[in-house]
Amino acid sequence: MRSNSETSSQAMASVAVANAALGAAFERVFSILYEAITDVINKTRMYESILLHLKGTLDQMRPLVEKMVLSNRERDLSEERTNRLIKRMEKAEKRVRKYSQLPWWKYLVRFHYAKKLVQLEKDLSGFFQVELPAWNAMNVLDVLESVRGPEDISQRLSLTRLNSVASCVVPRLRDFVIGLDVPLKELKMQLLAEEVSLLVLTAPGGCGKTTLVKMLGHDDDIKGKFEIFFVPVSKTPNLKVIIQKLLSKDDLSPPFQSDEDAIDQLEQMLVRQNKPILLILDDVWPGSESLLEKFVFRLPNYKILVTSRTVFPRFSNTYKLKPLNDDDAMKLFCHSAGLQDGSSSYIPDGEMVKKIVKGCGGFPLALKVVGKSLCGKPAVAWLVRVAKWSDGCSILDTDIESELLENLQSSLDFKGPEMILGECFMDLGSFPEDQRIPVATLIDMWSELYEPVVDGIHAIANLHEINNLNLVSLVATRQDVSEVGSYCSEDFVLQHDLLRELAIHQCRKEPFEQRKRLIIDISGNINIPKWWTEEREQPIDAQLLSISTGEKFSSRWCNILPTKVEVLVLNFQTKNYGLPEFLEKMDKLKVLIVTNYGFFPAELGNVQLLGFLPNLKRIRLQKVSIPSIFKNPPPLRNLEKISLFMCNGQNFRNCSIEISNSWSNLMEINIDYCNDLLEFPTCLCYVVSLKKVSITNCHKLFALPIEIRKLTSLEVLRLRSCTNLSELPESITSLQNLRILDISDCLSIGKLPKHIGELLNLNEIHMTGCLRLRNPLPPSTMNLEKLELVICDKERAKLWEPIREYFRMALSLHMDIRIAEKDINLNWLTNRL
Incomplete structure (x- = not known):
């Protein structure tokens, strides 16, 4: 008679044998089904998406089900779940083979079988989502049951x-x-x-x-x-x-x-x-x-x-986290390209490697992807890569770098209201690489293209969002700010070269004729598009047109029909530069931005073409000379803003008083870093529509004309960093609509106008760094009852304390004196030397 232990041992052995057979059956059926699905996918595109889902489900199930079968071999667990899965897989294999043999013309039958395939995928997914977790829970329970006694709670938790x-x-x-x-x-x-x-x-x-x-x-x-x-x-x-x-x-x-x-x-x-x-x-x-x-x-x-x-x-x-420096980028690339271990069949020269590494911009992913794509390749592959990049082809324009492109593009997946950020990001490709982009320029562009809001508040908000997404770096040059939109005249953004290429790549997704923005970069005369030299007129639908030319540009303009362009960006490096002839066809143009990136100032020609732009609202010129525009001003009835950055003061010599009629709607003028400007042009004092006048960093400016009193609509007057300006004329007190007066870093001003109290609507005064202003303020300052904010340094704050106390005690008014933090940096020098 057998003992209980012998009976138990035999039973366990029997279970082990049965479970081993079950496991073998599972593995066989699973492999057959997997091979059937893979074979059908490779041979026919019929039901491809459904079969791919099935294959993906099996890929997910494989490791977990194998663990379950292995566990069933070792322990006396129910075979029901495994048998159920085997039957489903056997059924699935037969269906897949049968459905793949259907002729293409049996539409109704194919639709019926497709529905069954979908249901089969749901059945398998159900097993994966419900029954396998239940089995896993049983395993956890067994482990927990092995921990004995309530005193072992910590072990249970562990x-x-x-x-x-x-x-x-x-x-x-x-x-x-x-x-x-x-x-x-x-x-x-x-x-x-x-x-x-x-x-x-x-x-x-x-x-x-x-x-x-x-x-x-x-x-x-x-x-x-x-x-x-x-x-x-x-x-x-x-x-x-x-x-x-x-x-x-x-x-x-x-x-x-x-x-x-x-x-x-x-x-x-x-x-x-x-x-x-x-x-x-x-x-x-x-x-x-x-x-x-x-x-x-x-x-x-x-x-x-x-x-x-x-x-x-x-x-x-x-x-x-910043991109890699040049030395580390070189080491990473050489490792990825197999140049250090000798696995590459071709060893390029150092200059070639430097060009490729520079194109990767210090991004580890770019260095790895490009390096691996060249690893083991012959010399011709390296030479072709360098040649393409030299001819203006982007690192993102080849299939080899698709992994890099997908990674970068995933940052641009904007939806709903945020889609405007993607549009603004692509606009940044309009400017040359390795150059700063003035924030004021972006405000001019975006205020007309997207958000026509006073002071460009929405444009600035969009820029901050793009900065937060690490798609640009926003560099603020000053800290003594108060008003949104008033602080950005010297701020700029920097964009990494690889991100600039991403912006341009995104712009080129549309067919040439349908692009919302057309960005043309011509170095010398070697990267000229084929259509550029054709005689026929090339129509374009772009709203934004950007053309960048090099030092050797021949000034031969293309023949295009840009009737829908609203923003034109011209970047050049030559000493003499003529506006393109097609400008006279741009009757919808609202913003013109002309920037000289060369070392020397350039004279701008063909200025008379501006007279063909009836809707032009904003002009920004950098490092150019255009005296004729003020001597014989073209009729720009809708011009609202003109900005001159690093433009010579000779532009204003022989300035015509007719400018008041030609530019009758001009509301803002900005003159920045005009090194030879001695006096504010009197002719501009007759443009009574002006609301904002900004003259900053003009170190030779010594006086304002008495006629400035005629600017009765003026609301903002900035004279920041005009170090040679010794005083403000008394006639300034006639500006009854003046809200903001900024004389920060005007080192030579020793006193305020005696009757400054007549500026009854003055709301802010900025006077940080007025080192010669030491005497008590004029008594009339006590009449500035609408003055709410004074931004200054500690020394000037002492002069304002009695005024603030008088406002508080006698008038029950609050005036804030804000001490500007010392802001010693050289950010403003970037790309100016």
């Missing part, structure tokens, strides 16, 4: 989180890493600061943010101090899924009742930890500020590190 810890560990570094040692030290220092609880690591896509946080997560100092949780986020993050990973909610615990429930459970888990916690949220996308705030708990020794392509203004602690 085992419950095993899966979470495994899924939230910091991934190991797989790639060659160079140039991140210094950023790692800086990031650690900033993260470990006591006052920092949430730190955002930000940079454009492809700069190595994830690589840097992986290095941080494997750093001995950080691992020794923190328990680290690493969670990849996404464009469409799911709060419950993220917390599910952190808490291992695939066990027997009930599902979260709400987001708040998930957050509460996460906080409870964090409170139980005995070690400081570092939560790394990788790849957080714009618009996720509210998500990040849910992970912020007032707990000691708890920090959050976020990687994102965007800056989140709501969180003040930010570390910006």
Whole structure:
């Protein structure tokens, strides 16, 4: 008679044999189905999308089902689930083979079978989503049951989180890493600061943010101090899924009742930890500020590190990762191209490598992608790549760099109201590489193209959003600001060359004739498009037309019909430059921007063509001489604003009083860095429509004419950094509509007009750096009852204190005296020398 132990052993052996057979059957049927789907996809495009879904489902199921079958072999578990899956897969294999043999003309039958394939995919997905998690829960239960006694609760909690810890560990570094040692030290220092609880690591896509946080997560100092949780986020993050990973909610615990429930459970888990916690949220996308705030708990020794392509203004602690420097970029490229280990069959010369590395702009992803694409290639492949780039072909224009293009383009996935940001970003490609772009220029463009709002408030807001997305770098030159739109006359943006190429690439997606913006970059006479030299008239539908020419440009303009162009940007480097003849056809033109990027000033010709532009509203000229425009002003009845930057003062010699009739709607004039301007042109004092006059950094200006009193509509007068200006004329007190007076850094002004109190609508005075203004202010300043803000330095603030006290005590009025911070920087020198 057999003992119970013998019977049990035989039963277990029988189960093991049965389960082994079951596992073999599963593996056989799974392979047959997988091969059938793959074979049909390769041979026919019929039902391709449905079969791809089926194949994807099987790819997901394979590792988990194999684990389940292996477990069934080892333990006495029910065979029902595995048998059910085997039957479904056998049925699926027969259907796939049968449906693939249907002739193309059996439309109705094909539709019927397609519906069955969709249902089959749903059945398999259901097994994947419901039954496999149930099996996994049984495994977790078995593990928990092995822990005996209520005294082992901590062990139970530890085992419950095993899966979470495994899924939230910091991934190991797989790639060659160079140039991140210094950023790692800086990031650690900033993260470990006591006052920092949430730190955002930000940079454009492809700069190595994830690589840097992986290095941080494997750093001995950080691992020794923190328990680290690493969670990849996404464009469409799911709060419950993220917390599910952190808490291992695939066990027997009930599902979260709400987001708040998930957050509460996460906080409870964090409170139980005995070690400081570092939560790394990788790849957080714009618009996720509210998500990040849910992970912020007032707990000691708890920090959050976020990687994102965007800056989140709501969180003040930010570390910006910069592209690699030239030396590190060269090392990374050489490694990726196999130039260091000798795996490349061709070793290019140093100059060729430098050109290619420069084209990658220090972006690690670009260096890796381009390097790998050339690794092992013959000399001709290297020569072709350099030749294409030299001829103006972008690094993003080849299929080889599709991975890089997709990565960068993902930052431009704007929807709804944010689509305007994508449009503004593409406009930035209108300017030459390695040059600063004045903010005032962008305001002129965008105020007419997108947001016709006073002072360009929306344009500035869009620029800040683009800056937060790391698509440009906004450089502010001064800090003593008060009014939106008034501070940007010296501010500028810089755009990385690779991001500029991205902007131009986006512009070229449309057919030539249908592009909203047409950007033409001609270096010398070698990159001229074919249609440029054709005799026939080339129609274009672009709203924005940008043409950049080099030093050797022959000044032979193309024959185009640009009747829809609203913004024209002309960039050149020659000593003499004539406006293009096609200007007379641009009757819808609103904004004209002409910039000389050459070393010497240039004289602008064909100025008479401006008379053909009835809708022109804004003109901006840089480093050009156009005396004829003021001597014989063309009739520009709709001209509202003219800006002259680094233009000679000779432009105003023999200035005609007729300008008041020709430009009868002119409301704003800006003259900046006009080195030989001695006096404000008297002829402009008769343009009574002027509301804003800005003369800044004109160091030889010594006087304003008495006739300035005729500008009765003037609201803003800026005379910033006119260091030789010794006084303001008494006639300025006739400007009854003046709201803002700015004499900052006018070093020679020793007093204010005696009757300045007659400026009854004066709201702001800026006078930082007026070093000679030391005597008490005129008594009439007590009549400035609408004065609300004075921005000055500490010395000048003492002069205003009695006035403020008088306003408060006698008139019950509030006047703010704001001390401007010392702003010593050389940002304003960029690209001016």
